[in-house]
Amino acid sequence: MRAVIDTGVFVSALIRRQGTTGDVLLALRDGRFTAIYTTDILVEIIDVLGRTKFRTKYHIEPDDITELINLIRLRGELVVPTQTVSACRDPKDDKFLEAALAAQIDCIVSGDADLLVLTPFQDIPILRPAEFLARL
Secondary structure, three states, X not given: OEEEEOHHHHHHHHHOOOOHHHHHHHHHHOOOOEEEEOHHXXXXXXXXXXXXXXXXXHOOOHHHHHHHHHHHHHHEEEOOOOOOOOOOOOHHHHHHHHHHHHOOOOEEEOOXXXXXXXXXXXXXXXXXXXXXXXXX
């Protein structure tokens, strides 16, 4: 299965490793799916997890961020968006839609209401993490 994973899912997975989002991260580690990503998605993950607020409150170390990025790069596929999308009510989330259109994917995984309201987006389902895991 090939999926675009929203930054919020990755952030949540590092914060609550025993939760559903943590299971998404484990499935990626186990090679059960391929994470489709863009440079912009990686930059956002690094930016969010690198914020002092997150690092301090959730005890996220620089090595945790490095390991996550390395895992995404190892088990994922970098794509370069070929079209600009302006469909999401939060314009910062359009990058996930652009990544989805740049590759043949099975779904987008997100807990973000701004993305979930669009499902399906051009015949691509947008699934909550639990729904995604059920399909794996």
